[in-house]
Amino acid sequence: MKKRTLLPVIATTLLLSGCISTSSLVSEKKDTSYYLVDAQSGNMCVGDSGDCISFSIIASQDGDLPIIENAYNQQVVGPNYPRSLMQMLVFPENGSYKGTPIDNSGSRYRIPKNDATNTTWRELKRIYKYIYD
Numbered sequence: 826m827k828k829r830t831l832l833p834v835i836a837t838t839l840l841l842s843g844c845i846s847t848s849s850l851v852s853e854k855k856d857t858s859y860y861l862v863d864a865q866s867g868n869m870c871v872g873d874s875g876d877c878i879s880f881s882i883i884a885s886q887d888g889d890l891p892i893i894e895n896a897y898n899q900q901v902v903g904p905n906y907p908r909s910l911m912q913m914l915v916f917p918e919n920g921s922y923k924g925t926p927i928d929n930s931g932s933r934y935r936i937p938k939n940d941a942t943n944t945t946w947r948e949l950k951r952i953y954k955y956i957y958d
Contacts, residue, residue: 860942862914862924865932867907869914869949878949880907882956896944914945 857872870877883906890901899918901909914925917935924934
């Protein structure tokens with residue numbers, strides 16, 4: 826009988842002491858000051874916001890990505906167009922920046938927001954809308 830009355834007392838004590846807090850239910854602010862290129866999942870994301878686009882959408886473009894290619898002054902080449910674009914984003918030939926590894930996996934890179942990366946994001950969004958909307 827003592828065990829049944831002890832559980833509500835412990836739960837009440839925890840709630841009152843602040844060990845269980847509603848502040849943990851409030852979402853944290855996401856960092857959107859950069860782009861994330863995740864080669865493992867094949868996505869480009871706006872920071873850690875969860876707003877992502879799969880590079881697979883360009884597979885059907887057969888490398889016909891003139892807006893992105895002009896922004897980087899280099900070609901997206903086959904046969905693996907998504908992989909080629911990821912490489913271009915992380916390690917552009919013009920050396921204007923270099924992707925920074927986020928972890929030890931070697932597949933997730935942080936790239937800066939700049940004219941070229943913003944152009945790429947907008948173009949990927951445009952292609953996505955064209956295909957799916």
